[in-house]
Amino acid sequence: MWGGRFADGPSSIMREINASIPFDKKLWRQDIRASLAHVEMLAKQDIVAAEDAAKIIDGLNQIAQEYEADGVPENLDLEDIHMTIEARLTEIVGPVAGRLHTARSRNDQVATSFRLWVRDAMNDVSDGLWDLREALIARAKEQADTIMPGFTHLQVAQPITMGHHLLAYYEMFTRDSSRFWAAKERLNQCPLGAAALAGTGFPNDRQMTAEALDFAAATANSMDSVSDRDFALDYLMAASQTALHLSRLAEEIIIWASQPFGFVKLSDEWSTGSSIMPQKRNPDAAELVRGHAGRIVGCLNSLMMTMKGLPLAYSKDMQDDKPPVFEAHDLLGLSLAAMTGIVQSVTFVPETMRAAADSGFSTATDLADWLVRDVNIPFREAHHITGAAVKLCEERGCGLADLSPADLTAIDGRVAGHDMPDLSVEGSVASRTSYGGTAPEQVRERIAELEQTNRL
């Protein structure tokens, strides 16, 4: 019934499902670089004659110029970037082009090109993270004394400083950066020369190609070389963790910029208006950073599911390794750049933040600590007494600092004869001088330390 039409159908779909050129053309620089290293090695080892190698090298350099100028042609019949380059090389230098593929396979070729690409991507992200971390330090320095409420459960907890809050993110992004460095070290071995899966009988020099491509060593097992994509998963895991941190900062900025909070004002550059509500200034960039984090984690899931349960060595499933990495990298690059711009340009509103820090009995812990330190009451009891003091304030509609020594003595006789402690938000923040605490002097000390040491 439908057989006549079907006869041609599968082959065109086959061609389409098989082709990776629409996305892997991004690897053209890496593929040419690896081929140049490979053919130089083949010549040095007398596997390919020097004059043939010279022709191939000229041809590859010409292709690089063509692609630089005009982009990569996308012919689905040629399947992928590796075949596309080889086909063009054949047009330029003739059958001698066929010698390039001696002692290698597309399996080690694609693993090498992709590793080179991911290694560059890791460097890009480290640069992006560096800029964001610099922006956080600069703003933290400027806001070291700016008091704001610190939250737990999004309920006012204790007063902190904006400088301290920003440096918390600095620490997170620094660990993220170290994840990319560590991943790069693991990635930095060269699979070229592993061939299809078993190695090759040609006397290739794998150390030579590894060195030419700036790898620390050649991979030690030919099957592992062509089968694993853990270097790409390492990238996606580090990217996902970075994206999660970005999404939390984005969420805080969105909350801070909302009218009921009003802790910050977003600059024109990093906000958008509404087509119907003229008064609106929306935090779209921060919302998209928050949203992109979900997509980046989705990319990690995608590649994990691709790799799960694959038998050694190469299976075509693995061609699906590239789109999630490319997508995550684009999204992460944009997110980092946008967040850096937001951090650099956001305006803080200290009065609003100070007033909020003064609400919700935020210095209750300071009162309890004072009862322990000055009145010599065990902390659990001090906690109870302070709870009663908060209740009294709620009944009177006043703050803790408005209570008199007599009020506290009425709650617990042991307070008799003591003056009231300093329960101001300034006093509270200044007292948090423990290492890593929120006191402005601690924040400044940390910044000085960061400015003096060589950071990753």
Ligand code: ARG
């Ligand atoms: N386009 C393929 C990929 O990206 C190249 C490797 C093909 N190898 C093979 N044995 N079919 O994974």
